[in-house]
Each structure stands twice: as structure tokens, then as C-alpha cells.
Amino acid sequence: MSLAWVLTLGALLFSLGIYGVLARRNAVLVLMGIELMLNAVNVNLIAFDAWIRQGNATGQIFALFIITVAAAEVGVGLAIVLLVFRRRETINVDEVNLLKW
Amino acid sequence: MTGQEMAFLALGAIAAAGGVAVVTARNVVHGALFLVAVLAAIGALFLLLGAEFVGWVQILIYVGAIVVLLLFGLMLTKAPLGRGALDNQQRGIAAIVATGTFAMLTWLVWHAFGDERITFVRAVRTADIGNALFTSYVLPFEAVSVLLLAALVGAILLAKKD
Amino acid sequence: MVAVLLAHEEAHATAQAAGFFAGNAWLIPALPFVAVGVIVFFGKRFRGKGAEVGIAATSISWLLSVIILVTRYVGGGGPVVLRSVRWFPLGRDLGLGLGMRLDGLTSIMFVVVTTVSLLVQIYSLGYMHGDRRYTWYYAALNIFTGSMLNLVIADNLMQLLIGWELVGICSYLLIGHWWEEKPNSDAAIKAFITTKTGDIPFLIGVFVLFAAARTFNITEIIHQVEDGNLSHVTLTAAAILLFGGAIGKSAQFPLHVWLPDAMAGPTPVSALIHAATMVTAGVFLVARLFPVFEASPQALNEVALIGAFTMLLAALLAMVQDDIKRVLAYSTVSQLAYMMAALGVGAGNAGIFHLFTHAWFKALLFLGAGSVIHAVHSNNMSEMGGLRKFMPHTYRTFLIGSVALAGIPPLAGFWSKDEILTEAFRVGARTIPAHGSPVVGSIVYGVGIVTAFLTAFYMSRAVHLTFQGEYRGHGRPHESPATMTGPLWVLAGLSLVAGFAGFPGWQKGFGAWVGVGGETRVPEAHLLLIAVSVVVALAGIGLGRALYARVPARDPLLRLGWFHTLLVNKYYLDEFYMRGIVRPIRDRVSAAIGTRKGGGILRYLQSGDVQRYAAALFAGVAILAFLFTKF
Numbered sequence: 001m002s003l004a005w006v007l008t009l010g011a012l013l014f015s016l017g018i019y020g021v022l023a024r025r026n027a028v029l030v031l032m033g034i035e036l037m038l039n040a041v042n043v044n045l046i047a048f049d050a051w052i053r054q055g056n057a058t059g060q061i062f063a064l065f066i067i068t069v070a071a072a073e074v075g076v077g078l079a080i081v082l083l084v085f086r087r088r089e090t091i092n093v094d095e096v097n098l099l100k101w
Numbered sequence: 102m103t104g105q106e107m108a109f110l111a112l113g114a115i116a117a118a119g120g121v122a123v124v125t126a127r128n129v130v131h132g133a134l135f136l137v138a139v140l141a142a143i144g145a146l147f148l149l150l151g152a153e154f155v156g157w158v159q160i161l162i163y164v165g166a167i168v169v170l171l172l173f174g175l176m177l178t179k180a181p182l183g184r185g186a187l188d189n190q191q192r193g194i195a196a197i198v199a200t201g202t203f204a205m206l207t208w209l210v211w212h213a214f215g216d217e218r219i220t221f222v223r224a225v226r227t228a229d230i231g232n233a234l235f236t237s238y239v240l241p242f243e244a245v246s247v248l249l250l251a252a253l254v255g256a257i258l259l260a261k262k263d
Numbered sequence: 264m265v266a267v268l269l270a271h272e273e274a275h276a277t278a279q280a281a282g283f284f285a286g287n288a289w290l291i292p293a294l295p296f297v298a299v300g301v302i303v304f305f306g307k308r309f310r311g312k313g314a315e316v317g318i319a320a321t322s323i324s325w326l327l328s329v330i331i332l333v334t335r336y337v338g339g340g341g342p343v344v345l346r347s348v349r350w351f352p353l354g355r356d357l358g359l360g361l362g363m364r365l366d367g368l369t370s371i372m373f374v375v376v377t378t379v380s381l382l383v384q385i386y387s388l389g390y391m392h393g394d395r396r397y398t399w400y401y402a403a404l405n406i407f408t409g410s411m412l413n414l415v416i417a418d419n420l421m422q423l424l425i426g427w428e429l430v431g432i433c434s435y436l437l438i439g440h441w442w443e444e445k446p447n448s449d450a451a452i453k454a455f456i457t458t459k460t461g462d463i464p465f466l467i468g469v470f471v472l473f474a475a476a477r478t479f480n481i482t483e484i485i486h487q488v489e490d491g492n493l494s495h496v497t498l499t500a501a502a503i504l505l506f507g508g509a510i511g512k513s514a515q516f517p518l519h520v521w522l523p524d525a526m527a528g529p530t531p532v533s534a535l536i537h538a539a540t541m542v543t544a545g546v547f548l549v550a551r552l553f554p555v556f557e558a559s560p561q562a563l564n565e566v567a568l569i570g571a572f573t574m575l576l577a578a579l580l581a582m583v584q585d586d587i588k589r590v591l592a593y594s595t596v597s598q599l600a601y602m603m604a605a606l607g608v609g610a611g612n613a614g615i616f617h618l619f620t621h622a623w624f625k626a627l628l629f630l631g632a633g634s635v636i637h638a639v640h641s642n643n644m645s646e647m648g649g650l651r652k653f654m655p656h657t658y659r660t661f662l663i664g665s666v667a668l669a670g671i672p673p674l675a676g677f678w679s680k681d682e683i684l685t686e687a688f689r690v691g692a693r694t695i696p697a698h699g700s701p702v703v704g705s706i707v708y709g710v711g712i713v714t715a716f717l718t719a720f721y722m723s724r725a726v727h728l729t730f731q732g733e734y735r736g737h738g739r740p741h742e743s744p745a746t747m748t749g750p751l752w753v754l755a756g757l758s759l760v761a762g763f764a765g766f767p768g769w770q771k772g773f774g775a776w777v778g779v780g781g782e783t784r785v786p787e788a789h790l791l792l793i794a795v796s797v798v799v800a801l802a803g804i805g806l807g808r809a810l811y812a813r814v815p816a817r818d819p820l821l822r823l824g825w826f827h828t829l830l831v832n833k834y835y836l837d838e839f840y841m842r843g844i845v846r847p848i849r850d851r852v853s854a855a856i857g858t859r860k861g862g863g864i865l866r867y868l869q870s871g872d873v874q875r876y877a878a879a880l881f882a883g884v885a886i887l888a889f890l891f892t893k894f
Contacts, residue, residue: 001106003217004210006150009113011206013120013139015199020124022195022878026187028174030874032123032136035167039143042159050150050219057225060155061238063147064230067155067162068245072252074167078174079259085178086262094189097871189874198878202885209892 006047014040027081027091031074038070108149116142127187129175133168140164151224284330285344288365291327291373292412294320295380295405302405306398313398314388317405321381324412328373335370345482347418357477362418364481367777368550368615372415375622378757379539380408382750383531386630389746390531390637400440404535407433411540415547419479420469423548427465427512430541431458437536438528450527457521461511468504471497472555481551488554495559502555502562505548506569513545513599516573520836522596523580526588526642530633533588538595538629539622546602546618553611563699567607571703571710574600576834578717582724583820583830586642587632590725594668595625597714601683604707609697610686616765616773617679623761624667624675627754631661634747635729638740644725649734654742658730660751665726667758669719670800677797678762684711685792712799719800723807731812 013036020033042063049059085091119139126132140163147156234242298320306313347362363369384404391400407430414426432455439451469479475497476484487493509515514522525537536542549556549566556562574597581593598621605614634657639647651658667674670681690697690704697704734740742748765773810819820827829835853859 001103001109001219003214003219005106005109005113006146006219007210007214008207009116009146011203011210012117013143014206015203016117016120016124018202018881019195019199022198022874022881023124023188023192025189026129028171028178029124029129029132029187031174032132032171035136035163035171036120036123036139039140039163042155043143043146046147046150046152046155047219049152051217053151057152057230057233060152060225060230061233063152063155064158064234065241065245067158068249071162071167072249074170075256076252076259078170079256081174082177082260091178092189093874094872097873191875191878194878195874198882198885202881205885205889209888212892 003047003051007044010040010043010047012040013037013043025092025094027084027093028078030093031077031081034073034077035070038066038073042066105149109146112142112146112149115139116146129187130172133172133175136171137164137168140168150219153224154227154230282334284327284334285365286346288327288331288344288369288373288416289346289363291324291331291377292409292416294324295409295412298405299402299409302398302402306402311388313401314384317401318381318384320405321377321384321408324408325374325377325381328370328377331365332370332374335367343482345418347480359421360419360480361422362480363416364418365416368547369415371615371619371777372547373412375543375619376408376411376415376540379535379622379626380404380411382626382753383535383630386534386633386747386750387529387531389744390633391529396440400437400529403433403436403440404532407437407536407541411544414544418481420472420481420484421479423481423551424466424469427508427544427548428462430536430544431455431462431512434458434525434536434541437532438525440529440532441527447527450521450524454521454525457518458511461507461509461518463507464504465508465511468501468507471501471504475501484552485554488558493558498555499559499561502552502559503565505552505555506562506566509545509548509603510569511545512548513542513603514596515545515569515600515603516576517836519573519577519596520833520840523589523592523833526586526592530588530629530636533592534626534629534633537592538625542595542599543602543618543622546599546606546614549603549606550611550615553606556606557609557698560699563607563609564703565607567604567699567703567707570600570602570604570607571707572600573597574604574714575710575717578714578721580830580833581721582717583818583827585644587635587644587647587725587729588629588642590644590721591625591628591632594628594718594721597718598625598668601680601711601714604711605683605686608687608690608699608704608707610683610690612773612777613679613682613686615777617683619764619773620667620675620679620758620761623754623757624664627660627664627751627758628668630747630751630754631657631664634743634751635661637743637747639736640738641736644728646736647729647734648732648736649730650740651730653734653740654730656742656748656751660748660755661730662726663755663758665722667762669722669804670715670796671804672793672797673759673762675758675760675762677800678765680711680715681788681793681796682765684708684715684796685789687711688789688792712796715796716799716803719803720807723804724811727807727811 017033017035017037017040020036021030022033024030024033045059045063045066049057049063052059081091084096088096090096116139119135119142122135123132123139126135141160144156144159144163147153147159295317298316301316302313306316309315344365345362347360350359350361352358384401387400387404391397394400410426410429410433412426414423414430417423417426435451435455438454439448442448442451472484473479475493476487478484488498511518522537522542526533528537556566577593577596577600581590581597584590584593598617602614602617602621605611605617634654635647635650636642638650638654638657641647663674667676670677672678686695687704687707689695690699691701691706691708692704693701823830832838
């Protein structure tokens with residue numbers, strides 16, 4: 001099986017994630033886009049790991065770390081979303097734009 | 102075309118279609134369910150590539166925990182429905198940037214690894230992963246556990262009603 | 264991590280020969296930093312609220328410093344101990360080291376810094392008792408002490424710069440210790456920004472030296488200078504730029520304006536930072552890189568002339584102050600200028616000798632002034648008077664400090680000041696070869712004599728206004744507790760005897776083993792010169808006594824007319840800086856380059872919409888990645 005196929009799938013998922021992050025208003029959907037991007041990275045890591053397949057499975061270990069970091073990210077991200085919702089009755093990212101001039 | 106390649110194409114098609122559905126869904130809950138499909142397909146792909154442990158972790162943590170967490174988030178924030186309510190005004194720019202990134206990455210990947218092949222070998226045993234994790238990678242492992250703890254405390258602090 | 268430890272061990276092997284204490288001199292700056300950690304995290308749980316931790320750490324540093332000084336002195340100087348570890352590499356052949364260069368200059372500075380710091384910390388037990396940020400105050404004092412010691416021990420310019428900036432920020436924090444009152448925080452900001460103005464040329468100067476010598480290491484730079492590898496133009500530029508930093512830190516004209524305002528801080532802080540240690544960092548810098556300055560007569564002349572100008576300027580200002588701390592502040596500026604002028608005429612050892620003696624009696628005077636302020640709750644001498652009766656210990660020690668500063672033998676100030684004047688005179692008379700111009704030597708001598716007269720006069724005035732006559736303040740002042748008078752007596756003792764370290768004609772004297780500047784000259788005593796400076800000092804004291812023995816209803820200096828007005832307004836320098844520099848830059852220059860208009864347009868880029876930022880980010884990354892792989 002060609003390595004580039006799997007990497008292309010990773011690139012596709014990553015780009016879809018970017019689209020999700022950039023085009024969605026709803027903060028939870030933005031978080032979903034970020035999850036897609038993180039998974040795309042994992043796909044790449046696992047693919048390279050299978051391609052090299054040596055010694056201590058570095059790619060898989062790092063995929064595990066990324067899954068952990070993703071869990072932490074979702075936890076904090078959702079906490080922030082909930083906080084914003086409680087304060088402002090909306091979680092639309094483009095309405096939370098106080099941080100300007 | 103080998104059986105492995107056919108399986109990859111099927112899983113890749115599910116993941117790609119699911120991914121498109123996630124970022125275009127008009128109903129947030131549908132979006133979350135499509136995400137489940139994508140993540141499950143990727144988990145299966147990991148199994149296919151010989152990463153058994155990571156594959157099951159992917160399904161357990163992503164599908165079992167993270168998506169459930171996202172669904173809780175959706176329920177607690179009463180998201181409206183419809184494209185206008187869910188998408189912002191820069192959909193065009195987003196599409197251009199995403200397409201550009203995809204083109205660049207694909208070109209790069211084929212440019213660099215076009216001829217490389219993954220030869221099928223036996224799966225990595227979970228014991229090996231555990232061994233590596235607690236010997237070579239014990240320092241990053243500890244760092245990540247501290248990060249998780251910090252995220253836990255931070256999330257509680259942020260979300261609790263004062 | 265492992266590499267650093269290994270490098271450490273390697274260095275240790277070579278330093279073994281220097282003996283345990285000299286080889287481990289890095290402990291001296293390290294201990295106060297350890298104390299800071301303990302004070303910040305656990306200070307409030309101690310019975311003494313953290314003060315004892317700082318005092319203990321500084322005591323050990325002090326003990327080590329004294330041992331090193333004594334062993335070096337007995338050994339007649341001994342070799343320069345060099346030790347360093349690689350901190351982190353930069354590129355192929357560059358890297359930042361963390362190291363020590365222990366020579367006579369460093370050992371002297373160690374003793375000065377740790378002694379004054381220790382005494383000030385003990386004194387503060389009484390002076391700062393019950394302060395709301397007592398624990399933090401001790402933490403800050405220890406950060407300062409550690410940073411200053413790091414500056415002194417540094418073997419490379421980057422490490423020196425780190426210490427330099429850290430003492431600057433400590434000065435800012437401690438001047439603004441009582442920041443609730445606006446003038447105090449204003450003074451802190453003024454001190455920080457003014458010294459920072461000098462730090463910019465300093466930083467550029469460091470890079471000029473680095474660009475020419477390809478190293479930050481002071482020892483290697485000095486070797487290259489002595490081998491004549493660096494061009495004259497480079498060295499002149501570097502020396503003048505570096506001197507910019509010294510002007511700011513050591514409060515020389517035209518950046519001296521911050522030091523009098525810095526008196527807003529607690530008085531022990533003024534004694535430690537703004538009299539004995541931090542302000543001498545500029546002098547230390549010039550002494551440390553003295554070969555660089557020596558290689559350029561132009562730079563040396565500049566140092567000497569700035570020194571000569573500043574010493575007179577500041578001494579004149581000290582005459583008309585009513586705030587006792589401001590008298591001492593201008594006096595400090597003036598005395599620092601003496602040291603600079605000494606370095607400028609090539610008499611490096613004399614300059615460092617004056618730094619050494621000045622630290623004792625000026626710290627003593629500040630702490631004495633603090634004791635007075637503690638008793639009468641005012642800084643103004645017009646509300647003091649007659650304190651001799653109420654505060655015998657403070658009076659006697661303050662008197663010793665004043666006489667030492669005025670330059671009456673055999674007290675400390677006489678020996679060092681006279682050595683500077685003698686050296687300047689000899690340079691002027693061309694009896695010794697000089698790197699700078701002989702004319703400059705004569706100027707320094709002439710101005711120095713006038714300044715010596717003024718110094719004796721304003722100290723005589725201060726003593727009479729404060730301690731003689733009738734008490735003019737409120738309440739009944741009382742003598743300070745033993746924690747405060749104890750340090751005063753220790754410093755008074757040092758002010759009495761420290762001068763003998765540089766007894767003229769003594770072969771093993773001070774300069775012989777401090778060794779700033781290439782050849783070490785044994786200082787000579789010229790009876791005529793000594794007579795002149797003693798007579799001048801006595802005349803100054805006498806004039807002060809004649810004018811102020813009975814407190815006059817009207818200050819006799821008012822007879823100077825417009826000149827008095829000029830002095831009271833500090834030559835209008837602050838006004839000039841505000842109207843002539845700050846406001847034009849703020850209003851006109853910024854208008855000319857269209858800051859407002861340009862900002863008005865550019866601010867629309869900051870839409871506050873994170874997704875637009877993210878779009879720009881990803882687009883940029885994609886384009887850059889494409890470019891990098893393509894080319």
C-alpha cells in the first residue's frame with residue numbers, strides 16, 4: 001500500500017478541519033474542526049510509524065500523547081464555551097470580538 | 102489491489118465523506134454524529150496499519166469520551182439550527198484557504214513520499230507500547246499527565262458558577 | 264542537562280588549584296538567590312517574617328567574601344581564577360557561558376557589596392519594622408544583592424548585562440516600595456527610564472565589541488585588545504557606547520537627574536543601592552573593561568571630562584538642598600564623578616580605592632540620615648536641629664562619616680580622594696605617562712580641589728543644621744534601637760580605618776593587587792598636595808561652621824542671588840528634558856511620522872474576529888511551506 005495515500009487522507013482531513021475552524025460560527029463546531037485536525041495529525045503519525053516500523057513505535061506513542069492533549073483541549077475549550085454562554089447568551093465566535101482596537 | 106488497500110479505500114471514503122459532513126452539517130447534533138463516524142473510521146484505519154492499542158484508545162477516548170463531551174456542550178448551549186446560524190460570513194475565504202492547504206500538502210506529500218510503500222508487518226504489541234512509554238518516554242508521559250491535571254483543574258475553575 | 268554537568272566537572276578540575284574558597288566563589292552570588300526562593304515561598308511563616316533568611320544567606324556570602332579577600336591579599340594578589348560552564352550554545356561557535364572571573368577587583372567588590380548589604384539588612388530590622396510589605400522587602404533586597412554579586416563576578420558581557428538589568432529592576436522596585444504615593448512611583452519610573460536611556464548605547468557597545476572580537480568573554484576580549492587585534496575606531500566606538508551605560512547607572516551628567524528623585528525609596532535602600540553598590544556599577548564597568556578604554560585616549564578624555572563636570576555640578580547642587588537625603592544624593596553623584604574622573608586620567612586603582620572607602624562612609628551617612636528621619640519623621644533639615652542631645656550615637660557616627668567624606672586625615676575619604684587628586688596632578692604635570700591628555704589631568708585636579716572645598720562645606724552645613732542648635736521639629740525625638748545604631752558603629756569603624764588600605768608608599772598597598780589598568784603604580788604622597796587638600800577641606804568646614812553654627816533666619820546662600828535660584832531649580836534640567844525632549848518627541852515627531860493616522864488605519868486589521876486571524880495564519884503557513892519546499 002502506498003504511503004502517500006494515507007498521507008493524502010491525513011491532508012484531506014486536516015484541510016476539512018481548517019475549513020470547519022474558519023467557517024463555523026458555533027464554538028462547539030469550531031472545536032469539532034480542531035478535533036478533525038488533531039486526528040489528521042494522528043493519521044500521519046501512525047502511517048509513518050507503519051512505514052518505518054522499528055524498535056519502540058515512536059509514532060504510536062506520540063499519537064497517544066496527542067489524544068491526551070486533545071482530551072485536555074476539549075475539556076478546557078468546553079469550559080470556556082460554557083462560561084462565554086453564561087455571560088453572553090451566545091457561543092457564536094464572531095460575536096465574541098471584544099479583543100480589538 | 103490487495104485486500105488491505107481495498108479496506109483502506111473504504112475506510113478513507115467513510116472518513117472523507119464524514120469529514121465533509123461534519124463541517125457542512127446544518128444541525129449541530131448531526132455534525133457530532135458524523136464526527137463519530139469519522140473518528141471510528143480512523144480508529145479502524147489504525148487497526149489496519151498495525152496500531153492496535155492506539156486504534157482502540159482512539160475509539161474509547163474519542164468516540165466514548167470526547168464526542169460525548171461535545172454533545173453535552175451542545176445541549177448546554179442550545180445551539181440554533183440552519184446554515185446562516187451555524188456558518189459565518191467568510192465561508193468563501195475559508196474554502197480557499199482550506200483548498201490551498203490541501204493542494205499544498207498533497208503536492209508536498211506526493212513530491213516527498215510518492216514512491217514509498219508500507220509493507221505489511223505484524224502489529225505492534227500493547228506490551229511493547231507500554232514498555233516504550235515507561236522507559237524511553239517516561240518524562241513526556243509525566244509532563245502530559247501534569248498537563249491533564251492542569252486542564253482538569255482549569256476546566257473546573259472556569260466552568261463552576263461563582 | 265548532562266552536558267552542562269559534565270562541563271561543570273571539567274572546569275572544576277582546573278579551578279582546583281585556586282583553593283576551595285576561590286574556586287567556589289560562585290556560591291557568593293548564588294546564596295542570596297536561594298534565600299529569595301525561601302523568603303518568597305515560606306518567608307511569612309518564619310518568626311522573623313523572612314528577614315532572618317536573607318540575613319543568614321548574606322552573612323555566609325559575606326564570610327566567604329572576606330575569606331577570599333584575605334587569602335588573596337596575603338597571597339599578594341594571586342592568579343585570576345576563571346571558571347565557566349556553557350549555558351547554551353548559539354549556532355556553531357557561539358554560545359553563552361555562565362562563569363566567574365575572580366580577581367582583585369572582584370574580591371574588593373564582593374566585600375563591599377556583601378558587607379553593606381548585610382548591615383543594611385540588619386538595620387532594616389529596626390527601620391522597616393511593621394512595614395506592610397516587610398517580607399517582600401527582604402526578598403527584593405536579596406534579589407538585588409545576588410544580582411549585584413553576579414554582575415561583579417561575571418566573566419562575560421552577557422552575564423554582566425543580566426546582572427546589570429536585574430539590579431536596575433530591583434532599584435525600580437525598591438524606590439517604589441511605597442508605591443501608594445504617586446511621587447514614589449513617579450520617581451521609580453523616572454529612575455528606570457533614565458538609566459534605561461543609558462543602557463541602549465551600552466547594549467550596542469556590547470554588540471560592537473562582540474562583532475569585533477567574536478566573543479562575549481571579558482578575559483578574551485581584553486587579550487585581543489592587548490594583542491592589538493581590534494582597530495582603534497572600533498575600540499573608541501565601543502568604549503564611548505559602553506560609557507553611556509555607565510553614565511546612566513552611575514548617575515553622571517546628563518543622566519544624573521534620577522538619583523536625587525530615587526531618594527523616595529526607604530532610606531536603607533538608598534544606602535545600599537543608591538550610595539554604595541548599584542550606582543558604582545558604572546564605575547565598575549569602566550574598571551572591568553579598562554583596557555578597552557585605555558586603548559582609546561578620546562574615550563578616556565571623555566570619561567575624565569564628564570567626571571570633572573559632574574563632580575562640580577552635583578556638589579554645587581548639594582549646597583542648597585533642604586532634604587537631608589538629597590544632600591547625600593548629590594554628594595553621591597559628585598563622589599561617583601570623582602571615581603569616573605580618576606579612571607579617566609588612567610588612575611584606575613585610585614578610582615576603585617575611592618569606590619571602596621566611599622561605600623563605607625556614604626552608607627554610614629545614609630543610614631545615619633535614616634536614623635534621624637526615623638526619629639523626627641521628616642526629611643527636611645529645617646525641621647531638625649539640636650539632635651545631638653537626643654541621638655548621641657547617630658550624631659557621633661554621622662560626624663565621623665561627614666569628616667571622612669570631607670577628606671580630613673586620617674579618615675577613609677582623605678586617602679582615596681587625595682590619591683585621585685595626586686594622580687590627576689601628576690598626569691597634568693606630565694611626571695607620569697598618561698593615555699589621555701595631560702590638559703585633562705590638570706582640569707580634573709583643579710575641579711577636584713574646588714569640589715573638595717564644596718564637599719567639606721555642604722557636609723559641615725548638613726551636620727550643623729541637623730545636630731546643632733535648637734530642635735525645630737515636632738514631638739520629642741529619641742535614639743534609634745540597637746539594630747540600627749549597631750550597623751552605624753560598624754560602618755563608622757570602617758570609615759575610620761579603611762583608608763589605611765591605601766597608605767601611600769606601601770608596597771603591598773591597595774592598588775598593587777587590585778590591578779586595574781596595565782602597570783601598577785605605587786601611589787606617591789606629595790606633602791604639598793596633601794597640605795593643599797587638607798587646607799581646602801578645613802576651609803570648607805570652617806565656612807560651614809561660620810555660616811550655620813547659629814542657625815540663621817535667612818539662608819546665607821540666598822545672597823548668591825540668581826545663582827541660588829538656578830541651583831534650587833537644578834539648573835532647570837528637568838524642565839529642559841520635559842519641554843525640550845519628551846514633549847517635542849511625543850507631540851511633534853509622532854505627528855510628523857503619522858502615528859495617529861497610520862494607527863487609525865492599521866487598527867482595522869485587529870477586527871477581534873479570531874477566525875479571520877486564523878484564516879490569515881493558515882494562508883500564511885501554506886504559502887510559506889510551499890515557498891520553503893520550492894526554493
